[in-house]
Amino acid sequence: MTQDELKQAVAKAAADYVAANVPAGSIVGVGTGSTANCFIDELAKIKERIGATVASSEATKQRLEAHGIKVLDLNEVSSMPVYVDGADEITARLEMVKGGGGALTREKIVAAVADQFVCVCDASKLVDTLGKFPLPVEVIPMAREYVAREIVKLGGQPKLRTGFTTDNGNLILDVHGLRIGDPAGFEATLNGIVGVVTNGLFACRGADLLLLATPTGVKQITR
Ligand code: 5RP
Secondary structure (H helix, E strand, O other): OOHHHHHHHHHHHHHHHHHHHOOOOOEEEEOOOHHHHHHHHHHHHHOOOOOEEEEOOHHHHHHHHHOOOOEEOHHHOOOEEEEEEOOOEEOOOOOEEOOOOOOHHHHHHHHHHEEEEEEEEEHHHEOOOEOOOOEEEEEOHHHHHHHHHHHHHOOOEEEEOOOOOOOOOOEEEEEEOOOEOOHHHHHHHHHOOOOEEEEOEEOOOOOOEEEEEEOOEEEEEEO
């Protein structure tokens, strides 16, 4: 199977999961990226069953609306049973690196509201140790160089994502050269640097369920 076929398989499994486990009329949180896009296309097939969605990026909002799926502002929503999103790396403990698409801050906010985080990945994303994929850090523009120097002190090699501005008007530093032994601790340390909006480690609040697409089928992995 190609990687695209694996993404489509896991997206269908996620839509089936939502249809089977989420009360009709519920709000569904929707992530960002190519796997999330496949999920949106599958969600469109069951759109009569869900109440509305909350999008984690402008790109996701546009794709949902193109399918005729209602998108709410998060501030209008007080409960959300499920959030479905991809990841750049994930461990068996369901800690993740996210933000390859630069939507990490809105993804983390929408995920925080959801009761359950369902991560959808193909098998290439499952790793023993996080950090081979450069860790995205969203920074306030005026703090860019200060934050970069602080990250170097922590052992990382930050590189500015050139020509990219987040949906929130900020910059992304992609941090190379990490082997992250304590994901929750490192997430908190990075978020403690003044000028960091948030970073792409989702460990303090990881996923609750991983739907992992493999050539022999979609596996369900829980913590
Ligand atoms: C976007 C993300 C994505 O979930 C992550 O980059 C995975 O994307 P893809 O499904 O395209 O591999 O965090 O900010």
